[in-house]
Amino acid sequence: MMGKLAHPNQPGVKPYTMNWGDADPQVRGPIVVSRHPSSINIRNALGAYGGPYSVYRALAVAMEELAEDHRPNFDHTQPVINIPQQPQWSDPTKIVSMDPFGHLTSQYYEKEIDRGLDIRPTIAITRAHMLVPEIQAEVKSGTLPVDGKVVMTDDGELNVHKAAIDPVWYLPGIACRLNVEEDFLRRCLFESTGGMYPELITRPDIKVFLPPIGGLTVYIFGNHELISDSNTRLTVRVHDECNGSDVFCSDICTCRPYLIYGMIEAIKEAQNGGVGLIIYFRKEGRALGEVTKYLVYNARKREGDSASKYFERTENVAGVKDMRFQGLMPDVLHWLGITKIDRFMSMSNMKHDAIIDAGIQILERVPIPDELIPADSKVEIDAKIAAGYFTNGRIPDAEDLSRTVGRGWDDSQS
Numbered sequence: 536m537m538g539k540l541a542h543p544n545q546p547g548v549k550p551y552t553m554n555w556g557d558a559d560p561q562v563r564g565p566i567v568v569s570r571h572p573s574s575i576n577i578r579n580a581l582g583a584y585g586g587p588y589s590v591y592r593a594l595a596v597a598m599e600e601l602a603e604d605h606r607p608n609f610d611h612t613q614p615v616i617n618i619p620q621q622p623q624w625s626d627p628t629k630i631v632s633m634d635p636f637g638h639l640t641s642q643y644y645e646k647e648i649d650r651g652l653d654i655r656p657t658i659a660i661t662r663a664h665m666l667v668p669e670i671q672a673e674v675k676s677g678t679l680p681v682d683g684k685v686v687m688t689d690d691g692e693l694n695v696h697k698a699a700i701d702p703v704w705y706l707p708g709i710a711c712r713l714n715v716e717e718d719f720l721r722r723c724l725f726e727s728t729g730g731m732y733p734e735l736i737t738r739p740d741i742k743v744f745l746p747p748i749g750g751l752t753v754y755i756f757g758n759h760e761l762i763s764d765s766n767t768r769l770t771v772r773v774h775d776e777c778n779g780s781d782v783f784c785s786d787i788c789t790c791r792p793y794l795i796y797g798m799i800e801a802i803k804e805a806q807n808g809g810v811g812l813i814i815y816f817r818k819e820g821r822a823l824g825e826v827t828k829y830l831v832y833n834a835r836k837r838e839g840d841s842a843s844k845y846f847e848r849t850e851n852v853a854g855v856k857d858m859r860f861q862g863l864m865p866d867v868l869h870w871l872g873i874t875k876i877d878r879f880m881s882m883s884n885m886k887h888d889a890i891i892d893a894g895i896q897i898l899e900r901v902p903i904p905d906e907l908i909p910a911d912s913k914v915e916i917d918a919k920i921a922a923g924y925f926t927n928g929r930i931p932d933a934e935d936l937s938r939t940v941g942r943g944w945d946d947s948q949s
């Protein structure tokens with residue numbers, strides 16, 4: 536296996552052309568990350584296709600259920616809608632964490648793929664119908680009308696387009712965005728993944744890295760052709776994954792209620808001729824992960840859960856409050872050609888500031904209405920407002936924070 540490790544000075548090693556940020560996809564070059572025999576010497580990217588699922592692929596290969604050199608058949612997999620090229624795609628400072636041509640690889644690099652190169656899309660765009668219980672209830676009660684375009688039926692069936700995006704990191708651009716040195720960033724990535732990608736160190740000539748992390752999904756309500764038109768109204772919720780609340784309806788935070796509220800407002804915008812977007816990032820537990828999150832829940836509930844201690848408890852376990860680093864988040868907005876958001880469905884100062892710093896305007900910030908906040912999640916929301924989250928109401932002071940308490944636990948009931 537080790538014999539496969541290509542080094543820049545080994546004979547035959549000649550990375551494929553890669554000019555990140557070039558407007559011409561041929562000049563930019565395809566992302567070639569595969570270690571198939573046809574690609575290994577010309578790889579211009581480190582890591583692996585598929586983010587965390589590359590590890591499952593390894594298991595499938597190990598169990599001989601998948602051929603190591605399997606090549607996907609891309610017939611009929613092309614995007615169902617056109618996300619047209621934007622000037623932002625060729626501004627190497629604007630997009631550094633995804634491949635703007637990622638949905639068009641089989642089209643732009645057909646020749647290379649036919650020649651035997653293993654080049655895969657890192658973006659897929661499809662359409663779907665959705666049935667969301669809370670939204671079905673709004674349709675039944677008449678708050679959301681059936682328009683036949685976004686809300687399709689009396690049952691509240693929704694019509695949506697969606698794009699799944701895997702991360703593709705241009706390391707010099709990531710380093711610059713995070714304000715760190717590229718060499719140091721590469722070393723930290725190498726060390727903190729258990730030395731998983733030695734080429735981060737041995738191949739400084741390769742600038743693109745496909746990290747083993749989850750990406751994001753964009754849900755589009757309304758006419759996708761208008762997303763980049765600054766005369767069209769745009770409602771956007773950027774949401775970070777909270778599986779416990781989003782899927783399993785835990786009441787300790789506002790995640791699902793805010794997500795659904797964002798969806799309803801996105802649908803209303805689309806019904807009024809604008810566009811609504813939900814951008815869903817896989818950054819569970821503020822990117823600290825669910826295990827850390829549950830450890831903190833235990834500490835909070837056992838020690839008396841108050842808003843004044845909320846972030847401290849997270850820092851005790853994780854060392855930091857948050858590892859989402861919203862600075863990379865606006866790339867997807869640039870990919871969609873967005874220059875202005877009319878209604879931003881978030882109270883997060885970190886999301887807001889990252890979008891403004893990316894040169895995108897936000898005209899209105901829309902907090903979650905009080906009646907949608909579950910009682911036990913008051914602790915979190917008050918702590919966030921005190922830490923700088925946007926509110927139209929009063930900012931809680933130290934005394935308020937120690938008075939905002941959540942449900943306590945009696946361990947004998949566990």
Ligand SMILES: Nc1nc2c(ncn2[C@@H]2O[C@H](COP(=O)(O)OP(=O)(O)OP(=O)(O)O)[C@@H](O)[C@H]2O)c(=O)[nH]1
Binds near residue numbers: 775819820831919
């Ligand atoms: N570590 C940790 N993460 C939490 C906790 N509660 C919620 N989260 C995570 O916090 C993140 C919340 O993200 P969002 O729903 O996008 O909300 P936000 O960034 O706080 O701000 P808004 O846009 O105003 O809702 C998700 O990643 C959740 O999984 C907690 O108690 N501990």
Ligand SMILES: [Zn+2]
Binds near residue numbers: 780788
């Ligand atoms: Zn949550």
